[in-house]
Every structure is written in structure tokens, then in C-alpha cells.
Amino acid sequence: xxxxANYDSISTNYDKNRKATSVEIxxxxxxEHFRQQKNGNSVxxxxxxxxxxxxxxxxxxxxxxxxxxxxxxxxxxxxxxxxKLAGAIKEGVIERVSQxxxxxxxxxxxxxxxxxxxxxxxxxxIDNDFQICKETIASAFKVLKPNGMIIINASPGEQHASHWYxxxxxxxxEDFIKRHPSRDGLKKMMADAGFNNVRTxxxxxxxxxxxxxxYMNPEGPLDKAFRDGDSFWSTVDKExxxxxxxxxxxMKNDGTLDKKFVNEMDNVRKNMGxxxxxxxxx
Ligand SMILES: C[S@@+](CC[C@H](N)C(=O)[O-])C[C@H]1O[C@@H](n2cnc3c(N)ncnc32)[C@H](O)[C@@H]1O
Numbered sequence: 001x002x003x004x005a006n007y008d009s010i011s012t013n014y015d016k017n018r019k020a021t022s023v024e025i026x027x028x029x030x031x032e033h034f035r036q037q038k039n040g041n042s043v044x045x046x047x048x049x050x051x052x053x054x055x056x057x058x059x060x061x062x063x064x065x066x067x068x069x070x071x072x073x074x075x076x077x078x079x080x081x082x083x084k085l086a087g088a089i090k091e092g093v094i095e096r097v098s099q100x101x102x103x104x105x106x107x108x109x110x111x112x113x114x115x116x117x118x119x120x121x122x123x124x125x126i127d128n129d130f131q132i133c134k135e136t137i138a139s140a141f142k143v144l145k146p147n148g149m150i151i152i153n154a155s156p157g158e159q160h161a162s163h164w165y166x167x168x169x170x171x172x173x174e175d176f177i178k179r180h181p182s183r184d185g186l187k188k189m190m191a192d193a194g195f196n197n198v199r200t201x202x203x204x205x206x207x208x209x210x211x212x213x214x215y216m217n218p219e220g221p222l223d224k225a226f227r228d229g230d231s232f233w234s235t236v237d238k239e240x241x242x243x244x245x246x247x248x249x250x251m252k253n254d255g256t257l258d259k260k261f262v263n264e265m266d267n268v269r270k271n272m273g274x275x276x277x278x279x280x281x282x
Pocket of ligand 1: 003052072
């Protein structure tokens with residue numbers, strides 16, 4: 001389970017804030033890769049590792065791409081997924097939804113065509129130079145068929161702290177960035193696990209928030225439901241949290257907590273994006 005965020009508690013607010021992002025890029029990469037395979041017409045088996053509330057699985061079901069298997073550490077998140085995907089589960093398009101904990105992957109060797117990790121790896125312990133993350137990626141390699149595909153949606157370096165409200169937290173922001181393997185570090189972990197042609201894409205204009213109204217809400221940070229949209233809030237230093245909340249309340253009272261303020265704070269995200277897609281082939 002996440003080493004710092006309580007996803008059972010976050011689960012009921014998660015979808016108020018979050019959507020699956022960059023899905024059309026995933027689908028393009030997957031179709032392009034498997035179109036070239038001998039067995040290109042067979043139904044793809046896709047494993048969504050750390051599926052959360054099933055937003056990516058839902059997007060794949062809607063696009064009629066493959067059959068999906070989902071797992072996550074949080075029963076709360078899985079309950080949301082089971083509710084949302086009840087129809088696809090009944091029809092067998094979703095083959096299995098289960099609780100399991102990375103670095104273990106509940107699948108037979110060479111049984112999947114695609115595995116994806118969407119905003120999951122930074123929840124793993126970081127000791128011993130990200131050892132558990134390395135083990136997770138090595139497990140992913142094993143459950144993929146030869147020439148299968150891994151897609152990792154992750155936010156290395158400053159990208160991990162690019163949303164507008166991060167700039168309010170000097171200390172907590174720095175600590176949060178350290179929780180994530182670097183871009184080159186993650187690419188190396190993938191290559192060391194055996195993946196070929198490891199590449200990255202940064203979709204600069206996209207983010208995983210449901211819409212601008214939700215994300216750009218100046219008063220959002222004052223509301224727990226908004227904070228449940230980003231696990232950063234579970235890591236914020238208590239003293240710094242108190243100070244920043246006090247500052248935002250003062251700004252609200254004097255009328256300066258407005259869209260103009262948020263727009264200025266949002267420049268970091270506009271220039272570096274919120275996530276990178278890492279992909280490679282077994
Ligand atoms: C930010 S959410 C992402 C959920 C989903 N992939 C998405 O993009 O909407 C992180 C998810 O990782 C799951 N998670 C964290 N640590 C895990 C672990 N060790 N094993 C399995 N799932 C884990 C959490 O329970 C949570 O659902």
C-alpha cells in the first residue's frame with residue numbers, strides 16, 4: 001500500500017478531482033506496436049497495476065481496447081472501480097479486479113501483452129535507492145509476453161511538484177520531489193529489468209485533474225475533498241501546512257485569493273507538464 005497516503009479514506013473523493021489522462025497516446029502506442037506483430041489481431045490482455053478507482057480501465061473499455069485485469073492495494077479504491085466497471089465485469093471485458101501489493105504482481109509469467117502503472121510508483125518505499133520500485137519493474141517484465149509493452153505514467157523531478165499550490169510549500173515541495181526516481185533513474189530501472197527501446201513522452205498540455213474549474217479553484221486547498229485529489233497533501237509538513245492555510249485564509253479575507261493569483265502560480269506546470277509517459281518492450 002502507499003507508504004504515506006490513506007487511499008481507503010481518499011477513495012470517495014478521488015474521482016471528484018481526477019480523470020485518466022493521455023489515454024489517446026497510450027492507445028496510439030499500443031495499436032501501433034501490436035499492429036506490427038504476427039498475432040496483431042488477437043485480443044490484448046492488459047494489466048492495470050495500482051488501478052485506483054479504475055479510470056484508465058474505464059477509458060480502455062470505452063475505446064474497446066483489449067481485456068483488462070486490475071489490482072490495487074486499497075479496497076476503498078477497488079470498491080469504486082468495481083462500481084464504475086460493473087457492466088464490463090459482467091460482460092467479461094474486465095477479467096479480474098483484486099487486492100494485491102506491489103512489488104508482487106498477481107499474474108502468471110508471460111501472461112499479459114501490456115502492463116501499465118499510472119501514478120503509482122511514487123507510493124512505494126524509496127529505501128535502498130528505490131529497491132522496491134526496481135523489484136516492481138522487474139516483476140512487470142516477468143508477467144509480460146515476449147515483445148509485450150510496459151507504460152509507466154510518472155512525474156520525475158520537478159514535474160512531481162508542478163501543480164500551482166506546490167509553490168506555497170518550500171520544504172514539503174522539496175521533500176516530495178525526492179520521493180520520485182529521476183527520469184534517467186527510471187529509464188535505467190526499465191532497461192536493467194530487460195525492457196528494450198525505452199522512450200518517454202511528455203504531454204505538456206495535459207493534466208490528470210477533471211477540469212480547470214476544479215484544478216484552478218483558488219480556495220481548493222482549503223477543502224479536504226480538493227486535497228484528496230493529490231497525495232502530496234498527505235506528506236505536507238504539519239507546521240508548514242498550518243502556516244500556508246493561515247496565509248490562504250488571510251488572502252481569502254482580503255480578496256487576493258483569486259484566479260489571477262492561481263494563474264501566476266501555475267506557470268511551473270505550464271512549462272514542464274505534470275507527467276511523463278515512459279514506455280518500453282519486453
Ligand atoms: C494516485 S493513485 C493512481 C490510481 C490510478 N492508477 C489512476 O491513475 O487514477 C495511486 C494508487 O496506487 C495504489 N498503490 C499504492 N501503493 C501500492 C502498492 N504497494 N501496491 C498496489 N497498489 C498501490 C493506491 O492504493 C492508489 O490507488
